[in-house]
Amino acid sequence: LLFTNAGDVSQVILRLDREAPSRGISSVLKLQLSCGCYCHCGDDVESRSLRFSQCLGSCRLMLMEDIGLDLFTDNDQDAAANNLISGRVPLIDSRLDDAFAIARRWEGLCRESHKKCMAMIPTQHNCLPSRLLDVKSSAGSSNLIFLVDGNGRSGQYTALSHRWSSGLIPNWVTTIANRKRRERGLDVGILPSCIRDAITITQQLGIQYLWVDSLCIVQDSKDDWAVESVKMLEVFGNASITLFADSAKNDEDNILKARQGGNFQSRRGISLNVIGKFGTEVPVRVLQRYSRYRSHYPAKAAGLFRSDVVHSTLSQRGWIFQEQCVASRRLHFGDHQMYWICRESATAEDGSNISFALTPWLQLGLNRRLSAARHDEIWGHMVENYTRRSLTKSEDRMLALSGLAKLFGKLTNDRYIIGCWEKMLRFNILWAASPVNSRHSLFYSSNLKNRRPLAVSSWSWLTVVGPVEYPYLKAVNSLVCPDFTLLRGPQCIYQGNEYATAPSSCTPIRLRGTIERAIAGRPITLKPGPVRSPPWYRDSIDLQGSCVPLSDSTKGFIGMMIPDSTRKLTGLKVLLLSAWVSTGMCPSCGKTKPMYRHFVVLEPLRLRTAGHNPCRRIGYGWAYLRERSESALENRYPDHELNDVYYTRWRAQPEEVDVF
Numbered sequence: 001l002l003f004t005n006a007g008d009v010s011q012v013i014l015r016l017d018r019e020a021p022s023r024g025i026s027s028v029l030k031l032q033l034s035c036g037c038y039c040h041c042g043d044d045v046e047s048r049s050l051r052f053s054q055c056l057g058s059c060r061l062m063l064m065e066d067i068g069l070d071l072f073t074d075n076d077q078d079a080a081a082n083n084l085i086s087g088r089v090p091l092i093d094s095r096l097d098d099a100f101a102i103a104r105r106w107e108g109l110c111r112e113s114h115k116k117c118m119a120m121i122p123t124q125h126n127c128l129p130s131r132l133l134d135v136k137s138s139a140g141s142s143n144l145i146f147l148v149d150g151n152g153r154s155g156q157y158t159a160l161s162h163r164w165s166s167g168l169i170p171n172w173v174t175t176i177a178n179r180k181r182r183e184r185g186l187d188v189g190i191l192p193s194c195i196r197d198a199i200t201i202t203q204q205l206g207i208q209y210l211w212v213d214s215l216c217i218v219q220d221s222k223d224d225w226a227v228e229s230v231k232m233l234e235v236f237g238n239a240s241i242t243l244f245a246d247s248a249k250n251d252e253d254n255i256l257k258a259r260q261g262g263n264f265q266s267r268r269g270i271s272l273n274v275i276g277k278f279g280t281e282v283p284v285r286v287l288q289r290y291s292r293y294r295s296h297y298p299a300k301a302a303g304l305f306r307s308d309v310v311h312s313t314l315s316q317r318g319w320i321f322q323e324q325c326v327a328s329r330r331l332h333f334g335d336h337q338m339y340w341i342c343r344e345s346a347t348a349e350d351g352s353n354i355s356f357a358l359t360p361w362l363q364l365g366l367n368r369r370l371s372a373a374r375h376d377e378i379w380g381h382m383v384e385n386y387t388r389r390s391l392t393k394s395e396d397r398m399l400a401l402s403g404l405a406k407l408f409g410k411l412t413n414d415r416y417i418i419g420c421w422e423k424m425l426r427f428n429i430l431w432a433a434s435p436v437n438s439r440h441s442l443f444y445s446s447n448l449k450n451r452r453p454l455a456v457s458s459w460s461w462l463t464v465v466g467p468v469e470y471p472y473l474k475a476v477n478s479l480v481c482p483d484f485t486l487l488r489g490p491q492c493i494y495q496g497n498e499y500a501t502a503p504s505s506c507t508p509i510r511l512r513g514t515i516e517r518a519i520a521g522r523p524i525t526l527k528p529g530p531v532r533s534p535p536w537y538r539d540s541i542d543l544q545g546s547c548v549p550l551s552d553s554t555k556g557f558i559g560m561m562i563p564d565s566t567r568k569l570t571g572l573k574v575l576l577l578s579a580w581v582s583t584g585m586c587p588s589c590g591k592t593k594p595m596y597r598h599f600v601v602l603e604p605l606r607l608r609t610a611g612h613n614p615c616r617r618i619g620y621g622w623a624y625l626r627e628r629s630e631s632a633l634e635n636r637y638p639d640h641e642l643n644d645v646y647y648t649r650w651r652a653q654p655e656e657v658d659v660f
Contacts, residue, residue: 072284089285091337092258099338103205117328117344128150129235130150132211133216135203155209156208158242159239159241161242165251166250173214186215214251230497230500233326236323246314259336304337305339318400318401321401328342376424379428382404387468398419406499416499417490418492418506427472431469433467433620435544435546458617471620475582482580483579514650514655518575519551521548525546526546532547558623559599567618569619586626613658617659625642
């Protein structure tokens, strides 16, 4: 195949490859280009491979090295007619008119041709929030916007998902004193950069109304906050577009600004014509995507999406989690490019399909249904993500998840119980706190300093200050089914919204399972290896913090536990409720065998109640079930074979316990 560019001619070998299609169109058209020769073997691979015409025909020995390329056209009609990707190099600045044109094209395509999205338009037009900002009037010479009553109105609105600035509540928010005045007009100039940019974006999209929590909820009114804060599901779910300020560190930072482009925007390539489906020439661009021979390569859009959105500063906030989950049409402004996500499309500014990069919880608001995965697993992943985020007010921990919990309950037809679910309760209580002084708690120390545990039942993850994990979600070779039986669920009495507030009283849950009695020792440092490191920690970098050894009355070692709190446990007598056994490949024979027993650690309580061992949960633990002797002759069991922990423990008859 001959390419011509600026008078030069190069011969290249092309291999055509397509990634998984989306709606019949390849997400990326990859061309593998092999070229170059030993005359330039001293050059770096990038320069040598992209030098299209040097020494062609004069060298007998050619270098065959693969370079990943993107082939795309920025003409939507040519792309549709020839089954090509409609793509482009992301703009260097999101303030450019072309950036708004891309966003308008996405919105128009969604509104006019996406049947699933079109079905939502009537609801979105008729379900407006209690208050909105009318920004259409300030699109001209006027610099005023108006706080208006949404009741009785119809139309489109955008909702802003943003990160508040830290510190005291700023003076530009809506209060009881200035609310009426803002209905007569609010000067845009007094607002911070992030919100001014959101107004500009809304105007550029041709939408009249904007919803911003700090301006549409009266911030110094507890009554107004109590009413409006529980409507987040409706506000973000019914917004025509939710604007995510992923690139803004806080309200004082801009959404619209110069991009952190780097290699992604500065890729080298050529313009050329290809023969289209109908025999006509179609102008396209061929740009380098990445090369496995270079350490600093232009990132793929999916990787950038994770960096720009999933791991952005905005995504560290607890309130943002449910906004990300329930929004039905999303426009993300990342550090590198924009992203559009709706019910039928997930597209990056460069034209790449990023649908495979969306986690199940990110798709809740899009599909309004759950994937084929087990519901307890989806909820477990959501809890893990949510508990790693920060909240300004620790008392908002249930409230900030209430809208999402309400949607999840509707989709699963299940009853919400203090962060858990009635039908999934056996799985929901199998969580583990992050070890004290671990990387997670250190990294999120600023997020945790204002948190205090909620006064709820000990089996709920809401009792923990900090991140939690569900170890069974990391089980690779094990189909997990809890060893214990739930005989009686909790009965809770609420004084307010069951999704947003803790119950005023709650009966214990009754479990029936195999129990081992143990004594807690002094905390020790986590170390690599099967005995002193949690089996759900995959990387050695996670092995920071401490755990508590557990032994029987004869000081025989049983296993380790990670406490739910920083409370001193040395010498405490505890109950180990067997939860499940994970399997793995035996290092000796290569067969799949039992590897670890997981258990929930309970503390007996001295209560004047009838039987059933009243207790509370205080931790989660594991026991390694195999020998690790250097020589099989040193022990009764061969190296890596099952040990006494497996053969002699958890063999008693099942017992019943009431966990408060």
